[in-house]
Amino acid sequence: MSTALVWFRRDLRLTDQPALAQALAAADTVIPVYIHAPHEEGAWAPGAASRWWLHHSLAALETELRVRGSRLVLREGPALAALEALIAETGATAVFWNRLYEPAVIARDKAVKQALAERGIEAVSCNGHLLFEPWTIRNGAGDPYRVFTPFWKACTAELGTVPAPLPAPERLPAVPPAVASLGLAALGLLPKIRWDAGLAAAWLPGEAGAMATLSQFVEEAIGAYDVDRNRPDLPGSSRLSPYLHFGELSPRQALAAASVPGVGDSAGAASFVRELGWREFAHHLLFHFPHTPDEPLDARFAGLAWREDPAELEAWRRGRTGYPIVDAGMRELWATGWMHNRVRMIVASLLTKNLFAHWRHGARWFWDTLVDADLANNTLGWQWTAGCGADAAPYYRIFNPLLQAEKFDPGRAYIRRWVPELAALPDKYVHCPWQAPAEVLLAAGVRLGQDYPLPIVDPRSSRDDALRRFEGLKRPGQ
Ligand SMILES: Cc1cc2nc3c(=O)[nH]c(=O)nc-3n(C[C@H](O)[C@H](O)[C@H](O)COP(=O)(O)OP(=O)(O)OC[C@H]3O[C@@H](n4cnc5c(N)ncnc54)[C@H](O)[C@@H]3O)c2cc1C
Incomplete structure (x- = not known):
């Protein structure tokens, strides 16, 4: 035996x-x-x-x-x-x-x-x-990739070789009774002050929850994923990230579900598989550049003089920046342990580019508050937004929170849900209450600076300031 x-x-x-x-x-x-x-x-x-x-x-x-x-x-x-x-x-x-x-x-x-x-x-x-071990994907020179598109092109050429998911065993051998186990409570994983009601309402951790989430996504949302994935007001993305992080679902299962006949030929399914590719890319980078959770991949950024302002950082964490789309995201995160990808980019851009706070402050807050906190994906997301990572958003791409809200929360439903003190404002002002005339604010019961903060930073001057600081960095080859 x-x-x-x-x-x-x-x-x-x-x-x-x-x-x-x-x-x-x-x-x-x-x-x-x-x-x-x-x-x-x-x-x-x-x-x-x-x-x-x-x-x-x-x-x-x-x-x-x-x-x-x-x-x-x-x-x-x-x-x-x-x-x-x-x-x-x-x-x-x-x-x-x-x-x-x-x-x-x-x-x-x-x-x-x-x-x-x-x-x-x-x-x-x-x-x-993973779909692909990080050391198996190399560029022509035998080096790891630093740019997503050629990385994913190399992976897609191999997608057909990814093994089909293995079935779950129907029966398992018994564990001998003499083998002792700690009780789960002894691990002390639950918070002592119970702040977790919002998480419990939003999620069903475990394999059954993963399968139910995957099935619902494939039945209801994958077909329009390529369009709706950017809309935080819609259930347009899969919400599979914590399940993938904890391995309650494997990427092979997600790939297989997105590839079944009748599903796999849609633009939505192709776009979803490409996002699984970003997860692969993030792990590829973490494996080959293991210093990146703490240091920028682009070494020119290592000497950048980020601003340290604890009060601004706290306002950002608490969803009190005065930018409704940012505050909605930070409050969604606090309440549910998750935030929509588009809004993650917007809040990260405000922190690193308008407030000019170090991306590590943001990465740390996400690390503590996200149920999907993942060292590979979080590092990639923060360095991408800050502009200092592989295949990063260029330093001059600074998300405008107003335009982002107009485009991706067109009916303002997302902001109204998470920033209810602004809910009675007309659509035109929900994402920019400081632009509303006094009588409109009065009618909506909003006293700026009391019920809801004024913007923490001027978008235009902070953008110019950030650009000046970034431009001080040497360009590659200089
Ligand atoms: C600043 C910042 C921090 C982030 N931190 C994390 C993190 O800690 N953990 C995490 O899982 N994702 C992180 N992301 C990536 C992305 O926001 C989430 O994976 C996505 O929002 C999860 O929602 P979903 O499952 O509905 O995604 P879907 O859009 O349905 O995508 C399917 C799966 O693909 C993967 N994926 C999608 N987008 C990305 C991406 N940009 N990078 C890597 N993998 C991706 C995820 O595993 C996701 O579950 C971060 C993004 C940013 C901009």
Whole structure:
């Protein structure tokens, strides 16, 4: 009788789970284990919203395992010590897991693999998190890509080789009763002050929630995704990001769902698959440029003198900047742990280009508040918007929050939902209340500076100021 451990990490699903599938093929007894070791993720241990999600996702995984005759063994880190203890207790001869790509996790996993090999334990890592391993996609010179379009062109040529998702096992071997597990509450993932009601109302963490979200998206929204994905007032995007981050859904499953006949030939489906490509690109960059969560990829930006203004930063965090589309986004984030992609770009542009605050301040706030906080995607998003990353928005692209609101929230429904103190204003002024005549403000019950702030910064002069600062940077080759 052989025994194997399956080390669950951010692959909290049973469908298309290569590590689980390989363990089941190799051993009679398979023991699913999750090891809580946030300190091993370095400076980027999961933030508060991610911990909330993780708690519920582990509970969901435990339920799915029990339905199939197994259970989840929870242990506390360090990971290597926990695995060694389990190996000693169970006589396991192999450990299976799916790879992750954060620099601290890669270093930890390498050390674990080596230590297990030295003890004669088979350590098998699989690809369950990406369509393409970051080291398999290279440009003609053999270097990693730094620009999305050629990267994605190289990937699309290989899309046909992506394996079909594996089915979930119907039954699983029982875990021997003697193998002890911590209770989920012992991991202390839930907030002590319960601010999480909004998250619970918005999300159903776990594989069942992922499948329901994917099915609904494919049935109702994917066809128009190429157009509606930019509209925060519509349910136009998939909202799959936390499920993909925690591996409750694999990118192969998302790709397969977007490729079925009748769906896959639409412009919407093609556009959705391209966004999965951005996720691949973000992981490619993080793998090849592991310093980027903390330092700009474009080294010219390292010496930039960002402004430090704690009061402005706090106003941005709290959704009190006086720019309704920005405040709507920041409040959506605080209430639900998620923000629409278009609005992420707008709030990030205001912070880094109009307020000229360091992009790391924004990345850190997102890290703590997003349920989909993901080191690869977050780093790419912030460096792209700040203009200092790979394939970045040029430094002179500064989102105008008024024009963005006019274009992408045409009926102002998004702002009205999240900034209700402006809801009674006519459409013409909801996104720019400071431009409203006094009698219009009075009629709508809005006292600017009291009920709702005046703009924190003048858009035009701050834009000119930012451009002057950016222009001081040397252009490549200078
Ligand atoms: C400043 C900033 C910070 C961001 N931080 C994160 C983050 O921490 N975690 C995160 O998952 N995404 C992040 N993004 C990317 C993007 O905003 C979210 O992935 C998207 O809004 C999630 O919503 P969705 O699932 O409905 O996306 P959809 O539009 O339905 O896209 C499908 C999937 O593709 C991936 N994807 C889409 N857009 C991007 C992108 N630009 N970069 C990388 N992957 C993408 C996501 O996994 C997403 O779930 C950030 C973007 C910006 C501008």
